[in-house]
Amino acid sequence: DTVLTQSPALAVSPGERVSISCRASEGVNSYMHWYQQKPGQQPKLLIYKASNLASGVPARFSGSGSGTDFTLTIDPVEADDTATYFCQQSWNDPYTFGAGTKLELK
Amino acid sequence: QVQLKETGPDLVQLTQTLSITCTVSGFSLTTYNVHWVRQPPGKGLEWMGAMWNGGGTDYNSAFKSRLSISRDTSKSQVFLKMNSLQTDDTAKYFCARTTGDWFAYWGQGTLVTVSS
Numbered sequence: 001d002t003v004l005t006q007s008p009a010l011a012v013s014p015g016e017r018v019s020i021s022c023r024a025s026e027g028v029n030s031y032m033h034w035y036q037q038k039p040g041q042q043p044k045l046l047i048y049k050a051s052n053l054a055s056g057v058p059a060r061f062s063g064s065g066s067g068t069d070f071t072l073t074i075d076p077v078e079a080d081d082t083a084t085y086f087c088q089q090s091w092n093d094p095y096t097f098g099a100g101t102k103l104e105l106k
Numbered sequence: 107q108v109q110l111k112e113t114g115p116d117l118v119q120l121t122q123t124l125s126i127t128c129t130v131s132g133f134s135l136t137t138y139n140v141h142w143v144r145q146p147p148g149k150g151l152e153w154m155g156a157m158w159n160g161g162g163t164d165y166n167s168a169f170k171s172r173l174s175i176s177r178d179t180s181k182s183q184v185f186l187k188m189n190s191l192q193t194d195d196t197a198k199y200f201c202a203r204t205t206g207d208w209f210a211y212w213g214q215g216t217l218v219t220v221s222s
Contacts, residue, residue, distance in 0.1 A: 033208040042200055042212035043151065054210070086151055090207035094166040095141075095153040 002026050004087050004098035011104045017075035020101045022087035024068045031091035032070045034063055037100075038083045046085075047072060079105055108132040110140070110201050110213035118191050120222045128184040128201030128213060135159065135177055139204045140184045142175065144197040145215070152197075156204075157184050191220045 003025040012018045022032065030050040035043035045054040047063035050070060062073045074081055082105050087098040114126035128140060135157070142154040155165040155175050163175045174187045184201060198217045202209040 031207055035209070042215055043209070044212075045208060045210050048206065048208040048210075088151070088209070093164070094168075095207075097151040097153070099150045 001094060002028060002089055002092045002096050004089060004096055006085075006087060006098040006101045008099070009102045009104065011106050012077050013106045014079055015076045017073065018077050018103065020072040020074075020085050020103070022065075022070045022072070022098050024070070024089060026092065027067050028089040028091035030066050031089055032063075032065065033088045033090065034061075034072045035086045035088065036081075036083045037086065043086060074103075077103075077105065081105070108203065108211045110203060110211060112199060112201055112213045112216040114199065114216045114218060116217065117219050117221050118195075120191065120193065120220060122191055123187060123189040124191055124195070124218060126186045126199050126201075126216060126218070128186070130182045130184070130201075130203070133203065135179045135182060135184065140177075141202050141204060141209065142184075142186050143200045143202055143209070145200070146194070146197045154186070193220050193222060196220045 005023045032050050034047040036046050037043040046057050046061050051063045064071050084100040084102045086100045109131045111129050118124050139158050141156040145151050157175050157177050172189045177184045196219050198215040200215040201213045203211040
């Protein structure tokens with residue numbers, strides 16, 4: 001299975017820029033997607049196919065990367081962005097998710 | 107608008123079978139694929155399997171021997187059945203609809219506890 005590695009946690013101040021990384025154990029082309037999950041809620045799609053902003057998602061969120069290294073960037077970070085962010089690949093079977101990066105605001 | 111809702115038991119006994127229904131609205135099961143994803147408490151997400159719009163299925167090999175996904179298009183429902191439950195099957199189970207290969211819409215999930 002394709003293992004997706006994310007840093008476990010980040011802490012930033014409101015107004016700053018934050019980059020969340022996701023590294024795949026094998027190439028996934030551009031088929032990397034990003035989700036935001038708040039406690040007790042279902043995940044919400046933010047970015048699909050590496051760099052495409054999902055409908056209704058603020059332009060503060062952006063994605064980049066291809067192959068094995070991907071980044072979700074939030075600029076500027078707002079208080080409401082406190083959540084866990086997951087990457088997910090759909091290039092290799094089975095679909096897999098990263099373990100998530102918990103974003104906290106200082 | 108697109109909606110998915112999971113219904114199932116809160117509690118299942120060890121070694122028994124879990125059955126969850128995903129009822130969808132706002133789209134057709136013959137047009138879009140519906141997947142099952144689970145999340146143990148405090149942990150990450152795990153893809154379980156899919157019901158393709160053409161009626162075929164795909165399963166994560168981690169579950170293949172005990173997982174079954176089916177549907178009733180007339181009722182707009184997708185079903186998950188998993189047998190031989192263990193305590194580490196305790197999780198919130200989500201159904202989700204893909205647009206392309208990404209999970210664009212999710213149900214709220216249903217929390218299932220496996221009890222000994």
